[in-house]
Amino acid sequence: MKSGRRVVHVSSHSFTPVLDGKVRNADVGILYDPARRGEADLASDWKAAFAQCAPALRVRRNYPYEGKADGLTAYLRNRYAAREYVGVELELNQAIVAAPPPSWRALRESVTIALRAALMRA
Numbered sequence: 001m002k003s004g005r006r007v008v009h010v011s012s013h014s015f016t017p018v019l020d021g022k023v024r025n026a027d028v029g030i031l032y033d034p035a036r037r038g039e040a041d042l043a044s045d046w047k048a049a050f051a052q053c054a055p056a057l058r059v060r061r062n063y064p065y066e067g068k069a070d071g072l073t074a075y076l077r078n079r080y081a082a083r084e085y086v087g088v089e090l091e092l093n094q095a096i097v098a099a100p101p102p103s104w105r106a107l108r109e110s111v112t113i114a115l116r117a118a119l120m121r122a
Helices: 037-053 072-079 101-121
Strands: 007-015 028-031 059-061 085-093
Touching: 007 072, 028 037, 037 059, 037 085, 037 101, 072 085, 085 101
Parallel strands: 007 085, 028 059
Antiparallel strands: 028 085
């Protein structure tokens, strides 16, 4: 980044609540590369912010997948230094996404509130 600024990239996906007969124990997953301090800090701050604004949500870091998996975020990590790029993937349980509208709306609102709070700490 020629401007000297850091990009925070958040991608969002959903995950199936049951995979191969195994129930996944989370509502929200925050995926990141633990070797990149900015990502680890953002994930920790975001999880803490969720605990404040939506304590009933089960939020886990690097679950249901590892945050270093191959994909766009991993590609961008290889292209940009940690001081330039922070890439975090948000995983949402499809059970909530497919739930009646009030549950899905509440989750979206919690994601937004918690992310804003986490970014304010950065």
